[in-house]
Amino acid sequence: MRIAICGAGTVGSGVAEILQGNRALIEARTGSSIDIEILASRSQPKAEVFAGLTFTSDVLSVCGDENIDVVVELMGGITDAKRLVEDALKAGKSVVTANKALIAEYGEQLFELAKSHGVQLRFEAAVAGSIPIIKVVQESLAGNRITQLAGIINGTANFILTEMAVEGSRRSFLDVLSEAQALGYAEADPTFDVEGIDAAHKLAILGGLAFDQPIRFKELVIAGITQVDPSDFTMAKTLGYCIKHLGIARKVDAQLELVVGPCLVPMHSPLASVDGVRNGVLIESDAAGETLCTGPGAGAGPTGSAVVSDLIDLVREGANGTSLGRRVSRVETLSVLKAEDSRSAFYLRMTVTDESGVIAALTAILAARSVSLDKIFQQNLTDNRSMVVLITDQIRQGELDAAIEELLAHKAVVSDIQKLRVY
Amino acid sequence: MRIAICGAGTVGSGVAEILQGNRALIEARTGSSIDIEILASRSQPKAEVFAGLTFTSDVLSVCGDENIDVVVELMGGITDAKRLVEDALKAGKSVVTANKALIAEYGEQLFELAKSHGVQLRFEAAVAGSIPIIKVVQESLAGNRITQLAGIINGTANFILTEMAVEGSRRSFLDVLSEAQALGYAEADPTFDVEGIDAAHKLAILGGLAFDQPIRFKELVIAGITQVDPSDFTMAKTLGYCIKHLGIARKVDAQLELVVGPCLVPMHSPLASVDGVRNGVLIESDAAGETLCTGPGAGAGPTGSAVVSDLIDLVREGANGTSLGRRVSRVETLSVLKAEDSRSAFYLRMTVTDESGVIAALTAILAARSVSLDKIFQQNLTDNRSMVVLITDQIRQGELDAAIEELLAHKAVVSDIQKLRVY
Numbered sequence: 001m002r003i004a005i006c007g008a009g010t011v012g013s014g015v016a017e018i019l020q021g022n023r024a025l026i027e028a029r030t031g032s033s034i035d036i037e038i039l040a041s042r043s044q045p046k047a048e049v050f051a052g053l054t055f056t057s058d059v060l061s062v063c064g065d066e067n068i069d070v071v072v073e074l075m076g077g078i079t080d081a082k083r084l085v086e087d088a089l090k091a092g093k094s095v096v097t098a099n100k101a102l103i104a105e106y107g108e109q110l111f112e113l114a115k116s117h118g119v120q121l122r123f124e125a126a127v128a129g130s131i132p133i134i135k136v137v138q139e140s141l142a143g144n145r146i147t148q149l150a151g152i153i154n155g156t157a158n159f160i161l162t163e164m165a166v167e168g169s170r171r172s173f174l175d176v177l178s179e180a181q182a183l184g185y186a187e188a189d190p191t192f193d194v195e196g197i198d199a200a201h202k203l204a205i206l207g208g209l210a211f212d213q214p215i216r217f218k219e220l221v222i223a224g225i226t227q228v229d230p231s232d233f234t235m236a237k238t239l240g241y242c243i244k245h246l247g248i249a250r251k252v253d254a255q256l257e258l259v260v261g262p263c264l265v266p267m268h269s270p271l272a273s274v275d276g277v278r279n280g281v282l283i284e285s286d287a288a289g290e291t292l293c294t295g296p297g298a299g300a301g302p303t304g305s306a307v308v309s310d311l312i313d314l315v316r317e318g319a320n321g322t323s324l325g326r327r328v329s330r331v332e333t334l335s336v337l338k339a340e341d342s343r344s345a346f347y348l349r350m351t352v353t354d355e356s357g358v359i360a361a362l363t364a365i366l367a368a369r370s371v372s373l374d375k376i377f378q379q380n381l382t383d384n385r386s387m388v389v390l391i392t393d394q395i396r397q398g399e400l401d402a403a404i405e406e407l408l409a410h411k412a413v414v415s416d417i418q419k420l421r422v423y
Numbered sequence: 424m425r426i427a428i429c430g431a432g433t434v435g436s437g438v439a440e441i442l443q444g445n446r447a448l449i450e451a452r453t454g455s456s457i458d459i460e461i462l463a464s465r466s467q468p469k470a471e472v473f474a475g476l477t478f479t480s481d482v483l484s485v486c487g488d489e490n491i492d493v494v495v496e497l498m499g500g501i502t503d504a505k506r507l508v509e510d511a512l513k514a515g516k517s518v519v520t521a522n523k524a525l526i527a528e529y530g531e532q533l534f535e536l537a538k539s540h541g542v543q544l545r546f547e548a549a550v551a552g553s554i555p556i557i558k559v560v561q562e563s564l565a566g567n568r569i570t571q572l573a574g575i576i577n578g579t580a581n582f583i584l585t586e587m588a589v590e591g592s593r594r595s596f597l598d599v600l601s602e603a604q605a606l607g608y609a610e611a612d613p614t615f616d617v618e619g620i621d622a623a624h625k626l627a628i629l630g631g632l633a634f635d636q637p638i639r640f641k642e643l644v645i646a647g648i649t650q651v652d653p654s655d656f657t658m659a660k661t662l663g664y665c666i667k668h669l670g671i672a673r674k675v676d677a678q679l680e681l682v683v684g685p686c687l688v689p690m691h692s693p694l695a696s697v698d699g700v701r702n703g704v705l706i707e708s709d710a711a712g713e714t715l716c717t718g719p720g721a722g723a724g725p726t727g728s729a730v731v732s733d734l735i736d737l738v739r740e741g742a743n744g745t746s747l748g749r750r751v752s753r754v755e756t757l758s759v760l761k762a763e764d765s766r767s768a769f770y771l772r773m774t775v776t777d778e779s780g781v782i783a784a785l786t787a788i789l790a791a792r793s794v795s796l797d798k799i800f801q802q803n804l805t806d807n808r809s810m811v812v813l814i815t816d817q818i819r820q821g822e823l824d825a826a827i828e829e830l831l832a833h834k835a836v837v838s839d840i841q842k843l844r845v846y
Contacts, residue, residue: 018566018710028635029565124563130711132555132563139739140547140555142452143441143731212451270717273696287441288553288728291718294693295711305711308566316562317740 001315002037004062005053006084007074008045011098011125014304015072016049019311026308032315034308037067041075063087070314072307073097082106089113089121096310098125098303104201108214122310127202128153128279130302131295132309137209137283144285146210148250150423153202155277155297156186156193157225157245161262162275165242170230185277195224196245200260203247206281210249211256211334219336223261232418235349235389236264239375242272246423256334257342263423264347264391271423340398345374345422347391350407351415354384358412362388365410369403371395385414391422424738425460427485428476429507430497431468434521434548437727438495439472442734449731455738457731460490464498486510493737495730496520505529512536512544519733521548521726527624531637545733550625551576551702553725554718555732560632560706567708569633571673573846574704575697576625578720579609579616580648580668584685585698588665593653608700618647619668623683626670629704633672634679634757642759646684655841658772658812659687662798665695669846679757680765686846687770687814694846763821768797768845770814773830774838777807781835785811788833792826794818808837814845 005012019026019034027033039050040059059075060083062068071088073095075081081102088095090113097103103110103123114121124134128151137146152158163169163176177194180186192198200222208215225245236243241264248259265272270292274280279297284290296302352358363373375391392400404417428435442449442457450456462473463482482498483506485491494511496518498504504525511518512533520526526533526546537544547557551574560569575581586592586599600617603609615621623645627638648668659666664687671682688695693715697703702720707713719725775781786796798814815823827840 014710022566022568022709025568025635026566130563130714132559132714135558135563136555139736140553140558140732141728142735143445143449144728145445145448212448270696273693285728286445287437287724287731289719289722289725291553291555291716293714293716295714299712301710302712305564305566305708308710309563312565313562 001069002035002067003070003072004038004040004068005036005072006040006059006062008039008041008050010300011303012074013047013049014300015307018304018308030312030315034311034315038062059084060087063091068093070094070096073099078102085110086113089117089119092117092119094120094314096122096307098307100126100201104204104217124310125303125306127205128281129295129297130305131279131293133281133293136293141285141288144287146283146285148284149206149210150246150248151281152244152271152274153247153279154193154199154245155279156180159185159277161225161243161245164230165233172230173226194226196222196260199245199247203249203260207249207258213333220258220260221339225262228262232349239377239391240267241265242267244271252337254334255337257337261421263421265423342397343394345392345394346400347420347422349389349418350413351385352388352412353414354386362407365406366403369399371400371403424492425458425490426493426495427461427463427491428459428495429463429482429485431462431464431473433723434726435497436470436472437723438730441727441731453735453738457734461485482507483510486514491516493517493519496522501525508533509536512540512542515540515542517543517737519545519730521730523549523624523628527627527640547733548726548729550628551704552718552720553728554702554716556704556716559716564708564711567710569706569708571707572629572633573669573671575667575694575702576670577616577622577668578700578702579603582608582700584648584666584668587653588656595653596649617649619645619683622668622670626672626683630672630681636756643681643683644762648685651685655772662800662814663690664688665690667694675760677757678760680760684844686844688846765820766817768815768817769823770843770845772812772841773836775809775811775835776837777809785830788829789826792822794823794826
């Protein structure tokens, strides 16, 4: 199989490294070879692994090249990548991509295009690095009705939250962010990672596969990690939780709930031990039960490994293979649950004046809105103030938000109210 | 696709339940249906899910039935199952099996048979229930050189070790075994699970796939969990470890090390949090890094889910699909490392008389054999005796065993010496 690698960055170098370094192994396993026919990139490639490869800066030219069987899109971004993928599919070439934004926002129309031209569009590398989560959802659990999927799917955010949680450190978000940038775990502009956009792209892809329907990216409710305070880690730990940035997709009655944001996760949950830049996805399904997969969520080797697994599947299945990426038909279509209708337990943290009767007054406001409490924790601060932390029972978010408005209007509450979902 | 389910036990009922309960979903996802043409079992089926299926007690007859495309072997045991699988493959029918003993002991010749008849033999359900570990090793990591694989692959043993580790319980192996039997987690004859045979079957299969060569079951060094004492859990915890029954396959220079037995696992290892009847497999590979998959290792639903995933792959790939189960050729063949040449850190526990100079004498014996120590812990017992626990640095097992012989000959050592590998 002859491929074009389009994009000469980190992932491109990882793919070239694997295909060259493990060439004999891959040939022995598949009975076939995967040859890099050409490297295409607008800028001159720098990595040593690319030395010796035929190079073109005219990326789109690979689509008209009869020597190319498969186009590997690793440029990133949307506009040019979309043009390349469309042209390749129209030219009858299968495409392998690591581009989560492209698949999250235009996957549906690209899958249709691939189908109409009798070729495949594969994207294992688009979500969670080397964790084979696309294959697990699409193939291994294909006989299951998936009920819930929750993932730590942004390594940058998980690194920052893990560092902030180190006992006694009380480091701020911005402090740890600088460290992550120095270590190369966060971009100079970290917006996509810390504001939850990247995780939302991945959740849109995973949720779409798990629930057999396209998810419009704009329907997702997205929160990042910038508002998580050092005190939240201390309080969460006291109450038996850690804090993780999760993407959650779950079926609630006949609706689909999609949430991206920081959550309190019970310490005994398998997701609680997924630390640092690692990713992890937990899937609950009717027959298979709880399946957890964890691994490195990014990097040349891990993401390259996922790209190569797609290439090997293309070799193995040949022209007749059908990825389940495009579901043939649909059993049902779920509408997306509105944020205010979402039901969950929540964590609330606020500062109150230290007068007698304050807790009674606040809990009365909550009780009047049917918000019952699972846990309550109070800690004296200086200046006659206290920090109050509440864990609610399951409650409709709209109800809780109304109660929070009333709490904020109460004279004893002298801070904003931090609200985090409890997973 | 028309299938015969052969075996009307737990897994058979799980498969029937999934295929019937999720029929519409599977059809929508694959564009095809999977029909149970016949149920074959020597004994009359009892589960309600089988009602309405055509039944035969002449199991081998399904091989000659032209209405059957795929034979699903869920009888267990070896002799009859082997005959059924051979006859089915010779009749040009693909086979899906959950039979770990059959694949571990006769996989090589059965894969050859399948290949020569142009059909597939699939076995995702043979290892670790619903965890898609066969697919992950064979497909997702197919571009990787795997360096090490370690798995908690027997749910019964993991349940017993988890219960024995509950703080302060100090329950004996036999006590917890009775509970496991009462809960249905252990068989009336628990030999296969608690002596490590079942885990060894699974390791032989996984190791063979990971290292691209058949593993002869008899080459495995197998230990079970019957010799683990309540005091080992207390000591392990004190030193920062838990105890797990692991199957380990790893490449050491140009040899393959295969170990099945109870090990001390550092509390920070991802395997440490795989508790109860759950299974978990951790794979280290050159590009993908550390991949961990966990989930339920047994049961009608989980194992049924794995069988159904194989059936769906057969539907999806059609007659042209080639599972990577049979590797086309081999890059290298590793010899199996002898047990005495295995290098590891080890945990030693012994009771000694409480005299001055005893520790000095014992450590001198070890030092003379080049056994250096990472940790040493002594606890006074009654009767002027002490429990001594040592964690060695990496040492060749043959050297350590010789040192242990010398320790046992020393008059101050008044117990057997417990030896556990440190993972």
